[in-house]
Amino acid sequence: MKHSIFFKISMLFLFAMGSFFAFSFYFLKFQVERYDNTNEKEKYEKISIVFNRIISQENNLETIQNYLKEVGFIQINDNRLRQAIIQSIPIPYDTPGIFLRSVEVQDDLFILVVSDGEVYLYKDSMRGLYVNYYLILLIGSVILILLFALVIRSLLPMIYLRRQIRKFAKGDVRVDCRIPQKDEIGELASEFHKAINRINALNNSRTLFLRSIMHELKTPITKGRITAEMVENPTHKQRLISAFDRLNFLIDEFAKIEQLSSHNYNLQKSEFIVQELIAHIEKMLLIDKLESSPIANHCPNDLIKADFELFAMSVKNLIDNAIKYSTDGRVSLESDGRNLIISNYGAPLTMPFEDYCKPYFKDSTKPSSQGFGLGMYIIKNTLDAQNFNITYTHSDGVNSFTIEGCIIESSCPLPIPDITA
Template structure:
């Protein structure tokens, strides 16, 4: 994540720009110094040629000195430079006149006037100053650093916004992203803050609406059950009570679905027998007292580790669909290693299995009066996802197989060593 950080990219870009500016300034100043040094050397040689021409025309030392003073030259009194003059070849002993030449010492250019007994060094009083170049370089560096600081300060709210978005994604709606920053990032943060407030308001109104509906439904159900208790006919009494129990169970299921979709449901896994699970789902389906049991359970002692209520809700919907759409109204519950397999006789699903997970999905090819609202597979998918389980589908030899993977921690159809290995792997 650090490698893809926008702050790292901007910092690297700034370092590259700073190094490039340094390199450009260094070579530019060096070029200017070398160029001006060459120009100065040419200029001094022209002066020297003029002085020698004056000497040739019988000009004396005073005439030459006056000429140099008019050009802005003055005698150099630097002792180090005078000492360096000793390294230059002196005039021949028989030469009694005046001679001028251009010399270069310590990267400085001078005009040397020599006689047999005297040497005078002249330096131009006009000095070339490179402070302007250095000032421009320092100004450029300052501007680069200033722009870098401005950009980083402008991007700093992104860190806070990222943390707030992460909190919001984890279900915390009490986040504050509003800022006084007026650029694009500030507008983004303010718009996200407005979106959070709207989503929170919608969530609260939705929760209030669902809870109000469920509360209003509980009142007539309670009254109906009390009335059913007063009926003397035992058969009708039991049927009515079972119906009201079923309605109460449906309301509780809706409450769990509401919590599940709003990510407010706490999942607590525990181990339980497959037989207990099927017994509970039979009560949910109101088939626990009928003579012909449509659910055929092959491995009742298998142990499942899941959230009992949520897992029972998923299994109940799977069993309900399997019974409803099976020609023989039978459903088979088997286990295969870690997996729980629910199967029934019937035609293959005509659409992609994932299409059935959409809420309010209805297969128009099925003409069942009790087809429902199309929430069965949606509930199955979400309840299993909340527990970390996956479901797959396969049709083979006229049978539909719905497999919930990795939910069994101990399978009693295995030999003892296999059971131990399966349980250890499932625990991991």
């Protein structure tokens, strides 16, 4: 909250209002004290003395008018007001020389100057001046509040823009970030909307490209499998069919990976035992049922809850890599009641495990090695999508990959860790 731009602007507004009121308070206090009744009385007594001296010595209208201007009186040219004041008091028009008379009307002090039958009306502009300061204070407060409201109103679209960005970050590509403002925020929203459209166009293009490739690959594979059914030799026939089935599995994997990376894959978690999982993986890896399986399953009846297809893809890649890089060509599956452990005999990883989970990883210590390529990257992402974590350890010549939290029920005793059995 304290890092919000709205919070900072509100604090700035409160500081500005506080400073404005503090300055206005002390300024008004000074003005009121300056023009209190005592000072006003002394001022008028002084004016009266000066008037008497001018009339007795000079009796000059221009001198009186200049003096009135010096002490803060202004001439009033409002004929209606002047006539109203003239009618309220007797004025000796036939008096020779200059006649002066003060009149108080609704807290305003006026001085009438009569000379040669002409009446001049002057008003004390300094009297009650602090009332105008209150008006200025009110106007200033209203202006500050209006400015604050305008600034907040111009920033409110940022809340809408933030919500749209969050929706886009969660995978909702059908967001509209456009706002009617023409300022910098409006331009930012417009540019972000254009960027979303470009990203959507690229995603659609990629999806179309991948689906087109997979469709083009599926067609010859399907034809090849149909042709394989016509082979008379049972052994060759089964091998060809298995090869084409393997290619189909790979294409289906690519499709799932594409859906997963574009956040379009719908997880469908179900419960299954490890034995069902291994049977499916052996089929994916084209392991001949007539030959001894390189997979030692020590927890066949343990119950797993996961998306079967994604989980099988992860474990299949782990088993495939474990067989490929083991010293004896075998892999073992064990369970500790909660986690599934896949292990093999082999050399430890030479780089941090996190590096192997990056796409297109190449072990720099083994330039000639095939490395894990996309294998570990696919494994990590498919497990992350199901909220499973994978860890790696090496001890006594055994590499162990542990998929944490995938087993919900253990139905077999813990095996003796002998992967050669």
